[in-house]
Amino acid sequence: MIPENKEYKKYTYADYLVWPDEERWELINGEAWDMSPAPKSSHQRVCREILGNMWIYLKDKPCEVFPAPFDVRLVKDSQANEQDIYTTVQPDLSVVCNKDKIDEKGCLGAPDLIVEVLSPSTALKDESQKLKLYEEYGVREYWIVNPEAEYIMIYKLTGPEFNKPDYYKGDDIIKSDVLTGFHIGLNDIFRK
Numbered sequence: 116m117i118p119e120n121k122e123y124k125k126y127t128y129a130d131y132l133v134w135p136d137e138e139r140w141e142l143i144n145g146e147a148w149d150m151s152p153a154p155k156s157s158h159q160r161v162c163r164e165i166l167g168n169m170w171i172y173l174k175d176k177p178c179e180v181f182p183a184p185f186d187v188r189l190v191k192d193s194q195a196n197e198q199d200i201y202t203t204v205q206p207d208l209s210v211v212c213n214k215d216k217i218d219e220k221g222c223l224g225a226p227d228l229i230v231e232v233l234s235p236s237t238a239l240k241d242e243s244q245k246l247k248l249y250e251e252y253g254v255r256e257y258w259i260v261n262p263e264a265e266y267i268m269i270y271k272l273t274g275p276e277f278n279k280p281d282y283y284k285g286d287d288i289i290k291s292d293v294l295t296g297f298h299i300g301l302n303d304i305f306r307k
Contacts (some may be wrong), residue, residue: 127186127200128198128200135203139184142201142202142203143202144248157260158233164306165230166208169208173210181211182207188203188221189203191252193215206231209228209229210228210294225253229254230292231259256272260304266283267304284301287300287301290299
């Protein structure tokens with residue numbers, strides 16, 4: 116059954132698996148979220164720049180970076196079955212350092228670092244619901260990238276909660292705590 120008009124029903128990953136491949140959906144606590152329309156070219160450029168730099172940096176290192184569409188099934192119990200998984204998201208970029216979390220379906224458990232590039236249709240969800248979700252499931256670093264205003268906020272998990280975000284703009288250079296030694300300038304990310 117495909118969710119129509121986001122009708123309320125608590126969906127599971129088992130439901131999600133039978134929806135048509137040409138449609139992109141996310142599940143957040145059992146609620147279906149349509150991932151269309153496709154992102155703007157500015158969104159895709161920013162994703163490409165960050166992905167390219169991370170991919171080069173991570174070559175021959177234990178962590179891997181995965182671009183969307185890549186299913187991240189957020190669970191507290193790694194033994195959960197498909198009927199017990201109520202949250203499946205497709206972050207723009209996911210960095211996973213624990214190889215045991217990676218399977219043929221994507222990632223089972225929280226990635227170490229997630230990047231979401233804001234789009235008009237997803238910005239509110241990325242800045243509120245996903246922020247809380249990623250905090251709850253233990254994502255160590257969460258980047259929110261605004262391609263229109265050209266800034267990046269990075270939330271870092273310390274204990275059970277994210278710290279106040281670090282805010283990057285202009286000529287700033289980002290240094291990741293999760294990817295020790297990785298750095299990227301905003302001028303590179305937002306180049307036209």
